[in-house]
Amino acid sequence: MLAMIQIDSVTKAYGENTLLDNVSVIIGKNEKCGLIGRNGSGKTTLFRMITGQEEPDSGSITYAKNYRLGYLSQHIHFSKASLLEEAALGLTEDDKDNTYKAEAILFGLGFQKQDLERSPLQFSGGYHLRLHLAKLLLSEPDCLLLDEPTNYLDILSIRWLTKFLKSWPKEMIVVSHDRQFLDEIITHTIGIHRKGIKKFAGPTVAFFEQIAALETVHEKTRLAIEKKREHLQSFVERFGAKNTKAAQAQSRVKAMKRLPALETLCQIENLYFAFPSIETNSKILLSTSELAFRYNVQQTPLISGVNLEIEREARLGIIGKNGKGKSTLLRLLFGELTPLSGSIKSMNGLSIGYFGQSHIDSLPKDRTIEEEIKLANPALSFQEVRNIAGKMMFPGTMAEKKIGFLSGGERSRVVLGKLLARPCHLLLLDEPTNHLDVESMEAFMDALEEFAGALCIVTHSELVLDRLADRLFVFREDKQEIFLGTYSDFLQKGGWQEEEKTPVKRESSLKDEKRQRAELVTERARLLKPHLNKIQELEKQIIALEDESTKLQPLLLDAINSNKSAQIGEYSKKSKDNEREIERLFTELEEVHKTAQAIKDMYEQKL
Numbered sequence: 001m002l003a004m005i006q007i008d009s010v011t012k013a014y015g016e017n018t019l020l021d022n023v024s025v026i027i028g029k030n031e032k033c034g035l036i037g038r039n040g041s042g043k044t045t046l047f048r049m050i051t052g053q054e055e056p057d058s059g060s061i062t063y064a065k066n067y068r069l070g071y072l073s074q075h076i077h078f079s080k081a082s083l084l085e086e087a088a089l090g091l092t093e094d095d096k097d098n099t100y101k102a103e104a105i106l107f108g109l110g111f112q113k114q115d116l117e118r119s120p121l122q123f124s125g126g127y128h129l130r131l132h133l134a135k136l137l138l139s140e141p142d143c144l145l146l147d148e149p150t151n152y153l154d155i156l157s158i159r160w161l162t163k164f165l166k167s168w169p170k171e172m173i174v175v176s177h178d179r180q181f182l183d184e185i186i187t188h189t190i191g192i193h194r195k196g197i198k199k200f201a202g203p204t205v206a207f208f209e210q211i212a213a214l215e216t217v218h219e220k221t222r223l224a225i226e227k228k229r230e231h232l233q234s235f236v237e238r239f240g241a242k243n244t245k246a247a248q249a250q251s252r253v254k255a256m257k258r259l260p261a262l263e264t265l266c267q268i269e270n271l272y273f274a275f276p277s278i279e280t281n282s283k284i285l286l287s288t289s290e291l292a293f294r295y296n297v298q299q300t301p302l303i304s305g306v307n308l309e310i311e312r313e314a315r316l317g318i319i320g321k322n323g324k325g326k327s328t329l330l331r332l333l334f335g336e337l338t339p340l341s342g343s344i345k346s347m348n349g350l351s352i353g354y355f356g357q358s359h360i361d362s363l364p365k366d367r368t369i370e371e372e373i374k375l376a377n378p379a380l381s382f383q384e385v386r387n388i389a390g391k392m393m394f395p396g397t398m399a400e401k402k403i404g405f406l407s408g409g410e411r412s413r414v415v416l417g418k419l420l421a422r423p424c425h426l427l428l429l430d431e432p433t434n435h436l437d438v439e440s441m442e443a444f445m446d447a448l449e450e451f452a453g454a455l456c457i458v459t460h461s462e463l464v465l466d467r468l469a470d471r472l473f474v475f476r477e478d479k480q481e482i483f484l485g486t487y488s489d490f491l492q493k494g495g496w497q498e499e500e501k502t503p504v505k506r507e508s509s510l511k512d513e514k515r516q517r518a519e520l521v522t523e524r525a526r527l528l529k530p531h532l533n534k535i536q537e538l539e540k541q542i543i544a545l546e547d548e549s550t551k552l553q554p555l556l557l558d559a560i561n562s563n564k565s566a567q568i569g570e571y572s573k574k575s576k577d578n579e580r581e582i583e584r585l586f587t588e589l590e591e592v593h594k595t596a597q598a599i600k601d602m603y604e605q606k607l
Helices: 043-050 083-088 099-108 125-138 155-166 179-185 204-239 243-258 326-334 357-361 369-376 382-391 396-400 408-421 438-450 462-468 487-492 510-561 565-606
Strands: 003-014 017-028 032-036 058-063 069-071 143-147 171-175 188-193 196-201 284-293 303-311 315-320 341-346 352-355 426-430 454-458 471-475 480-483
Touching: 003 043, 017 043, 017 058, 017 171, 017 188, 017 196, 032 043, 032 179, 032 204, 043 143, 043 171, 083 099, 083 125, 099 125, 099 155, 125 143, 155 179, 171 179, 179 204, 179 462, 188 204, 284 326, 303 326, 303 454, 303 480, 315 326, 315 462, 326 352, 326 426, 326 454, 352 408, 357 408, 369 382, 369 396, 369 408, 382 396, 382 408, 438 462, 454 462, 462 487, 471 487, 510 565
Parallel strands: 032 171, 032 188, 069 143, 143 171, 315 454, 315 471, 352 426, 426 454
Antiparallel strands: 003 017, 003 058, 188 196, 284 303, 284 341, 471 480
């Protein structure tokens, strides 16, 4: 395998906390790797070491000659007056005049035609990250390094990004909590587990299956060794002092020393969810009538004419492009915003559990974790509060930590902990999975499936929608509508077809269109040429070796019949060498074919 990035015996620790212990892994040519592991396991740290932002404590990271990395950083600066000009900064030198490429990627990531002339500074933080992602994709690095690229994207943009990354012709390393997104785009899975790294060909399920199998084998082996050790120790203690058994006892002492020492695997902390519910006889928990809302008087109503009923066991997924009003609808239902017109009616004594991005940002910085959880339900005892904090991975005295010192992901866990503290009839959840790792995502979805109350969830994860929603509230371009059915039903019945249409391009002459197409065709031919030449060369080598092997067969048969041992050995060795070389060439040929096909697919999409 041709190594593009080689991580060799790398160790990294912060104080007494070792994240990576003597890890090694190779990123091969054209490999698209999903990097998974629990929060805090070292994924982002590994990224920072690969990009040179941090140094390993020991070991080395090396790259192929003239290798270019493209990293989606969280620190963003803009220098141009318009969105399009800023995005065009990402174009390579050969493409600097082809701004239509920048437009295509911006539209794919959810920007509109009317946004192109706006200043980048007029957009929100989430759209800043989209613009930065657009510049990164346009720069065409040798290896893309993407850390949670879907966090600020809506479903349509994620669907576009998935298609784009599937056709990416080079290397890629992606961190994401969304297994469905990862499994769509990756060829290999790299998992960080117990301070080590393991790499598997195939989707993420291969990693989880192998880890489970390895841990089972480790524990069974450890128990067998301990049992053997106890048996030997018992013999030594019983007969070590007897002259007739002394030699045998010494033999067992030596046998005990030869037994390997396998440590008991430490328990890995997991998030644990169990959302408490309140029973009710009311069929309808909450309903709206002709609900409308806008943020300012000059604005066309963001939400208009919404009639919605939420039943006691409802499972409602709220979907649509960013900025269309999904979060606003939840805030209206919770009572955080006042409608422009229409009404919201709820049953007597309705208790709502609400997870919103504003709640994460507005947690008082001077309160401790346990104080904030206690406020959600003052009836809880000290031990009950500590138990909930422990479930959110704040065990023991960590619950005394002030919120001002927590990361965004930790604050998110505090808000989730508050939901565990207070039983409710209805959960309103706005993008609750952004800060969860893959394992926590599974536990979270399991808990929501078991929640006995009603659920309304805004999420960009198609995996979550597919598992949890039995009906949808869809924000279209110019209206809102109810879809009675699952997310799979929604996709089968046309789903996003209207929204996925390519935005109208700027008016351009037929001559410009032909020129752009010709440039793409020329570019495709230039990129394909070395790969097609390599395919021809490899095929010639394989044919030559196969011809040589065919000619060797009668010679080997004659040598066997004549009992000429020297010639038998020579022809046999040559034949086996040929077989091994043919197999190697076929493997290389397959990889070159894959690369060529990926280039063809990418340009077919562009053309």
